[in-house]
Amino acid sequence: MMGWFTRKNKQEDAIAKADRTINSGLTGLLMKGFLPKEHRDAINQSLDSAKQAQLPASGSLPLTATGKVLSVSDTGKLINFDPIVVLVLEVTETNGLTYQRTMETLVSKLQIPRTGDLVGLGQNPANPSELIYMGLLSV
Numbered sequence: 043m044m045g046w047f048t049r050k051n052k053q054e055d056a057i058a059k060a061d062r063t064i065n066s067g068l069t070g071l072l073m074k075g076f077l078p079k080e081h082r083d084a085i086n087q088s089l090d091s092a093k094q095a096q097l098p099a100s101g102s103l104p105l106t107a108t109g110k111v112l113s114v115s116d117t118g119k120l121i122n123f124d125p126i127v128v129l130v131l132e133v134t135e136t137n138g139l140t141y142q143r144t145m146e147t148l149v150s151k152l153q154i155p156r157t158g159d160l161v162g163l164g165q166n167p168a169n170p171s172e173l174i175y176m177g178l179l180s181v
Contacts, residue, residue, distance in 0.1 A: 064086070105162050105176065106163060107133050107173060108134050111131060111161060114129055114156065115127065121148055128144060128145070129144070129155065155178055162179050
């Protein structure tokens, strides 16, 4: 009955629901019929980014490295009014290995890192050689 008597979805359920709506069932078929493949790929890439952004917030991703911010530059892109920035980091892994890494990531507009800040990094479950931004660390 039009969803009136179903439980309210949590935010993590919203991404899964969007994924199902876009990629399966009648709406998925309509998306394939009306949207070019490039647009569908862009939508699915955005959904994957949203899934990865939720991992650090849920606490299910362990801290595997820290990064000292060497520089921050704005890309001009926004997702839900939060900026996507390019960070140049001096990464220190838990085993002591130190190297420089550049990453493009979504950050909270309330906690945009600045030069000299320390940020947490986690290992991407989908690609273990890739690091995920987990937010500012308090010193």
